[in-house]
Amino acid sequence: MTETNEVELADALHKAYNDLKREIGKKIVGQDDTVDQLLISIFSQGHALLIGVPGLAKTLLIQTLAQVLDLQFNRIQFTPDLMPSDILGSEMLDNERKFQFIKGPIFANIILADEINRTPPKTQAALLEAMQEKGVTITGKHYDLPLPFFVLATQNPIEQEGTYPLPEAQLDRFMFNIFLDYPSLEEEKKIVNLTTTDEEPTIKKILSKDEIIAFQHLVRKVPVTDNVVSYAVNLVHKLRPNSELSSDLTNEYVEWGAGPRGSQTLILAAKCHAIIKGKYSPDIEDVQAIAVPALRHRLVRNFKAEAKGYSVDKLIREQL
Secondary structure (H helix, E strand, O other): OOHHHHHHHHHHHHHHHHHHHHHHOOOOOOOHHHHHHHHHHHHOOOOEEEEOOOOOOHHHHHHHHHHHOOOOEEEEEOOOOOOHHHHHEEEEEOOOOOEEEEEOOOOOOEEEEEOHHHOOHHHHHHHHHHHHHOEEEEOOEEEEOOOOOEEEEEEOOOOOOOOOOOOHHHHOOOOEEEEOOOOOHHHHHHHHHHHOOOOOOOOOOOOOHHHHHHHHHHHHHOOOOHHHHHHHHHHHHHOOOOOOOOOHHHHHHEEEOOOHHHHHHHHHHHHHHHHHOOOOOOOHHHHHHHHHHHHOOOOEEOHHHHHHOOOHHHHHHHHO
16 A cells, blocks of 8 residues: 555544544544544453443444444343353254254344443453454364454442452553543533434444444554654653553552553554544654553552552543
């Protein structure tokens, strides 16, 4: 692909982003940052974890996203009795007494893993290979998942009884950890007006699968200057306790910092953030814009930080 074609493709992604926001806005009021972060994770071939109290339209947002992107969508409700085979599929005997693989709901483009922390670790782990390898292995046979492939998982931060917190290895597979906040007063009025009538807004399909895959490859090709890479890597090291760049704040309040995947995520997400905002290369502001959702689930606070009420978000913002 020539440089001219790449510039045209970058302009096309910028335009598609604006079109997507407009269409999603027909059903979703507000949540601008959340929509941005979801689109960035999709165009960067990442997965996202959405955390918010019930009733903030997490499921509706993901369903609407699948609609405008014209992708196959499956919802998996995670419960304590959910088995790995309920997600991946299993082999069953057919009429000719031969084993035939019956695909599970994981075989779709967008997977909504609803309340992912309500299922035991064995079932949570069934998602690991799918998220990392874009494929699953059943009884020694490998099956590729349809591309593009994204896992968008939700968690309820209130009800922690009977839940199984995601282990760090699983959390690290998510590109972004997105917090959904309550709507403002005006936004909530719009939500009530929009959802208490008999009218259903018509959602147009904006992008095809092939276009999404082309944009994903484009994001990887976006050039990055050395000073932006240095800023991103230095930021991760500042938040890693007992490293050569770690601050006093980090050494005092952070138990574990982000690994190299944190630095990779910062650069990849910054590339995509730059393109959707109409630029052709990311700068330090693009790294800062996505740093909190990209790193908040990769840091582990110590007891001292919890006792003093020092949140992970505050620790990250102090280093920015």
